[in-house]
Amino acid sequence: MIKVLFFAHLKDVIGSESVTLEMGGENIISLKKRISDQYRIDSLHTVMVAVNEEFADDSTILSDGDIVAFIPPVSGG
Template sequence: MIQLYYFAQIKELTQKKEETILWSEGTVAELIKWADETYPGFTDYSWQVAVNEEYVLETEEINPGDIVAFIPPVSGG
């Protein structure tokens, strides 16, 4: 199991703030693939991925128990 958090616009797309999903092993890229299948349009958005409060690249491994957040970059000012 891993815990997913959706921030800002992504939360509106998924219609939820967080969820827990089954996960045995895989990279961030594989999770993104899952997300895009589950929530069509997911990859049309721009976001960064944090695993356990560290931003990571798509090659990073995600392990059961990890907390993953999708965080859109913020440009306003």
């Protein structure tokens, strides 16, 4: 099981602050694809991704128990 946290407007798009997924051995790209397909959103390629509070690449492999945060860069100031 991995937990995925959604920040800023992603939270509204998904309709929840977090989801829990049965997953393991796959990478961030696969996770993004699953989320994109399931919630029909296509803007995940600009999102920053942290795994256990450390920035991760698309190729980072996920393990059971990981907490993944999807953080969209916002531009307001």
